[in-house]
Amino acid sequence: MNFDWSAEDAAFRAELKGFLDAELPADFDAFTLDPHDQKAFSKAFGAKLADKGWLVPAWPRAYGGLDQSPWQQLILSEEMVAHGEPRTAQYMCVNWVGPALILAGSDEQKAYHLDRIRRGDVTWCQGFSEPDAGSDLASLRTRAVRDGDDYVINGEKIWTSYADVADFCFLLARTDSDAPRHQGISIFLVPTDAPGLTITEIPSIFSEGAFNQCVFENVRVPASWRLGPENAGWPIIRQLLVNERIGVARFRRAGQTLDRLAQMAVEQDLIDDPLVTDALAKAQAACDAARVLIYRVVDEKAKGSAPDLNAYVYRVATTRAERAVYDACMAVEGAGGLIKGSFGALQFGHALATGIATGTTEMQLNLIARDVVGTARN
Template structure:
């Protein structure tokens, strides 16, 4: 079997790396430029337009929707190199990874015509309104309501942990259009402009510095029926597909592996790599990064072959969390107090690893899904 990238994708990676070397300032990857910081978000708004101008923002989308018509692998090469550099696209990766593809598959022609081009040009940001105070790990328990009102719906409820909502233009939002007893069968997806009257966004301060989470309150928010994605009460199928894209949309193992290389260089100059215990810890972290990469590649292979999303995405997501946490723990162990210095490799990786098990689906929920969907273990 041949596991190497084909020449076209390899050439794309070389061009992309050269481009990022020119475009990104020295030290971009340090924590003060981290995801969620004002510096990062402001920069990303300009950066994504530069990418769009080169056809590199949505290379995997069909050309008729502003994409480059390229395959899933080129899109993922793009994601790997971006995450190695601290994801300079900022929140835009959500737009291009799963919001746009969901619109392409389930949207009306009007929705595609009006909503996709601004994403492809890098002009708008989207956020994702899924979790609620009483429905985080169990989305089927969400309580935000959407009630028919003329030629639209009235939305009332609350979302929490909504990344980048304070700067987003639109929200990919879940609301209950059926009864609570309907469970998953009574959920619909709305494409909500966040400047709609009745929407209030409140930031949630991060305890490790940068802020990216928010609460979103909806009080008698009227949204036209044209902003309903797919059919009423049938949003769960859209959600399942969206989550499968989200699970591997951020290849965090690529960033963790790069940090690991830097930690190895740091340790080598201080003579720490002669310690068998340190060697073992580096080996375990490297193995976890490689395992995550290969599991993610299995998911991308399915996507490249137009297969339906599978539980392998849950496996890959859990493996990425393990890799990020292993590198974060290693940084603290080998660097000691130096890892606590703001802007150091240890500091940046530790911050990233704290959120690794929450963002894009909590680690524990992924393990539960793996036991049920892959191992076929009975529920207790």
């Protein structure tokens, strides 16, 4: 195996890193910004990335991309995370909302949405989880009933990040209540200012606006807002959510926090404390494991394979890495790690969110077990 980067990839990383170093202050973290400030910053910075072709570089050239390799996509994600993820919600638009439109959108939908995403001029949220359908997404109950040239949508979505500032919602709704669980689901591209849609913030320990409730009460949407064929949303989602599971290089941010903790341990003469060194070593091993596992997924993508199972494995590994770094925070900081603004307090939020976003860790383990046991039986 060769773990060296190609000359082209190394040059891309150096150019990207130089740009980010020059544009962003040291220790920048976009997720500490107020939601509306974050949206404004994301749009302004997204425009700068778009000017250099770095907002949607993995997209086909026909849609404004650069046909970038999966390895350069990973480099982009690593450096963005290392610099405080200045794209914020844009990564969602870029990594899978846009690709979903490229995969299944009509000519009219592509013409209307893709250029706005390419320019960083729009914010999306995903209407997936519900009060009784979080990790078990296929059990969703939000319904879209055909009425002439429209659909009438009723239901509730919950934990919806960015909904309070989003322009559009990438919505899953059931269009055939009698179909099997993974069938009868359709995708709709719904403006968040649609009449009958109410968005309310859910207070949480996370940053302001992190969670929202979206209630659809007789929201009428044209059939032209449906993405792909009726009742055929699940295969599109399954194919595209691999991009979400590996779209953010969380292990890189966790590793940076760990490096700072190690330096703090040295400065405070804690590096010889066996509890501290044990926690630091376990966290380092967990971050390294997550890095190797995402490289496996990227390698499969580069070779044209569909890395469903390994994407689930990576997702579990990155959750464990985030939690191991939190344990290291508490070992180094002690009770100080409970104080707002400490490494421990900040890392707790990252670790908790990682174990929930894109499906809980338990759900990922169930999917791994299903695929492995199913393969063994066959």
